[in-house]
Every structure is written in structure tokens, then in C-alpha cells.
Amino acid sequence: MHAAKLTNNENFDADNVDSRYEKRFIQKEIEKKAKSLKREEMARINTLVERAMANDPRLLREKHRQQQEKERIANERKEKEEAEKRAKQEQQERIAKENAQREQQEKDRKAAAKVHYEKEKKRLRKARQGFRKIILATHEKANAVMEGRWESMEDMNDDVEFLCQNLDAPQIEELTTTLGGPNTDEPKLDGLLLVQEKLLLVKEGKSQEEAQAQLKKQRARQEENRRVEEAKAAAKKKKNKWTKEELSCLAKAVKKYPPGGANRWDTIALFINNQCKPETPKIKEECIEKYNQVAKIGITTKTSDEKKDEEDGNNNNNTNSSLWTELQLKQLQDALSKYPASSMDKNERWATIAKEVEGKTKKECVEQFKKIREALKQQQNKK
DSSP states (O other), X not given: OHHHHHHHOTTOOGGGOSOHHHHHHHXXXXXXXXXXXXXXXXXXXXXXXXXXXXXXHHHHHHHHHHHHHHHHHHHHHHHHHHHHHHHHHHHHHHHHHHHHHHHHHHHHHHHHHXXXXXXXXXXXXXXXXXXXXXXXXXXXXXXXXXXXXXXXXXXXXXXXXHHHHHSOHHHHHHHHHHTXXXXXXXXXXXXXXXXXXXXXXXXXXXXXXXXXXXXHHHHHHHHHHHHHHHHHHHHHHHHTOOOHHHHHHHHHHHXXXXXXXXXXHHHHHHHHHHHHOOSXXXXXXHHHHHHHHHHHHTOOOOOHHHHHHHHTTOOOSOTTTTOOOHHHHHHHHHHHHHSOGGGSOHHHHHHHHHHHSTTOOHHHHHHHHHHHHHHXXXXXXXX
């Protein structure tokens, strides 16, 4: 208690006490009191400062200025952020628009490329068709005059397909033009040389000079073969020339041995050889060839019996009634199978069959059928 009273005295000196414990206590109390007084003084000063700041015009103006400055900075920051946002949005819109335009351009380019591809594909297909057509016509014309460039049709087809697969449409069209064009009626034989020259250039990788030299040798060899074939054909034609008597025997034999018999053409050839005694015996291939030629041009050699029948008034209105071509016989057989006897009336059936056979009447079809049936019966009786 005594120590507490002493500490309340502002003029108290801690050195005047006797006990060190009291001295220590007194010093602590003095420090506590000093701190309390300091806090009070600081609070009073702060209050005065606050009142001065709240009422001083200069401070108020400075405060107002600082507030405006803060607002200005905040507005500038906000405007800058909005401007950046707008710029970013505009950039995104521009990029999106450019991407859309680029995608549309790519889409249009692909569509145009597809149209061009389909057009070129169609052009190439048309060019190939025209080239195949004209090369075939030219090849046939060349063979007809013994100027063929290929040894066989297979070789020609292989080479044509090779060119079609390895050349583009303009190149194929150029070759087609050199042959006379796809729709020409007069193919140009000279164009075959250019075709084979192009084939050697593309297929074997030869130079133009080497290709021309090889074609020249090939041309000379073909010319030699052509002369040999022409000489053989002339000799064969002279050797196998048919006389009127042989033609008459052919007509008799065709009528005597109707289709359906075994070894019919061998029998006909034997008949002609026995009757006419030619220097070179006829074979069945020669008989068939001559028969087809006569039937094709509509010329028949009448036998003496037929001439006699015409003189007696029994002439036949159709001069080709005794000759039947292979096509007519096949048409007759097909019609007989197509219209069996049980399917319709007899007269109606033969009238229908006659319509299926070119150049033959109902009566001729019936007579030919009877001849075939009679020949079959004779063969069965011989067996």
C-alpha cells in the first residue's frame, strides 16, 4: 500500500526506497503509468489532428483532389479495360470472320476441284472411248489392205489399254485426231505410225529417233509380209477357182444333203469331187466358204433339172429357195423349239415360224423341215 501511494506521487524518486523489491515494483508501476499517459496524449493529439483535418479547407481541398484523382484513375483504368475488351472482341470477330471466309474459300476450291476432276474424268473416259473406236476401225482398215501394225487383235488391245492408262485426255485426243477423229468414216492409216511411236516412247522409254528407226524396220518387215501374203492369196485364188460345173454340183449337193445329216459338208465335198473330178479336190471348208458367198450376194446356180422345171412352167418365185444359210437354219431350229406343235394351230404355227426366218416363206420352212426329218430317218434306218 505504501508503495502504491508512493507511485502516485509524480515527484517520487525510486532511489529513495530501501528495499530492492519495492524499487522494482515502483519502477514497473511508473512505466505502466507513463504508457497510460502516453496513450492518452496520443489519443488527444489524434483527436486534434482529426478535427483539424476535418475542418481545414486546405486539407479538404487536398482530400477532394485526391478523391477526384482516384476516380479519374479508376475511370481511366475502366475505360482502358473496356477498350481492351472491345479490341479483343473485335479481334476475335475478325479472326472468326477470316476463318469463315477461309473455310468457305477452301470449300469452294474443293467444290471447283471436284467439278474439274469430274469434268476431266468424263473427258478422259470419252477420249478413251473415241480412241478405242477409231484405233479399231483403223486397224481393221489396215488389215483389209494388208498394212496391219499389230500381229494380233490381242496385241493391239494390250497396247491400246496401256496408252489409255498412261496418257492424259489431251494426249489421247491428239492421237485420236491423228487417226482422223472419233467420228470419221475414213480413218488415216498414217496415224498408226504416230500411235506406235508414242507407244515406244511411253512404254519402252525410247527416244524419238530410236522409235522412228524401230518403226521403219517394222514397216519394212510388214511390207515384205504383205507382198508374200498377196502372192499366196493370188496363187490360192487362181488355184481354187470354181467352175460353173462345180458351182452347179454344189447347188445339187446342198439340196441333196440337207442340214442335220452327219458330216454333211464332207459328203458335199466328196460329191463335187466325184462328179467334176477337179485337179485339186475340194475340201469342206472351201465348200462352206463358197456356199456362204453365194448365199450372201443372193446368187444361185440353177441345175439343169431346175431350168427344165422353169421351162415347163414350174418355176419357183424365190430363186434362193434351195439354198439355206447357216443363219437361216439356226433361225429355223430356234423357231421350231420356240413354237412346239402343241402350242398352236398348224397353219398359224408355220406362219409364225416363217416370220422368224429371214427370206423364207411358210412353204419353204415346211419343205426344209421335211427334208431334215427325212434325212434323220434315213440315218436311223442305216444304223
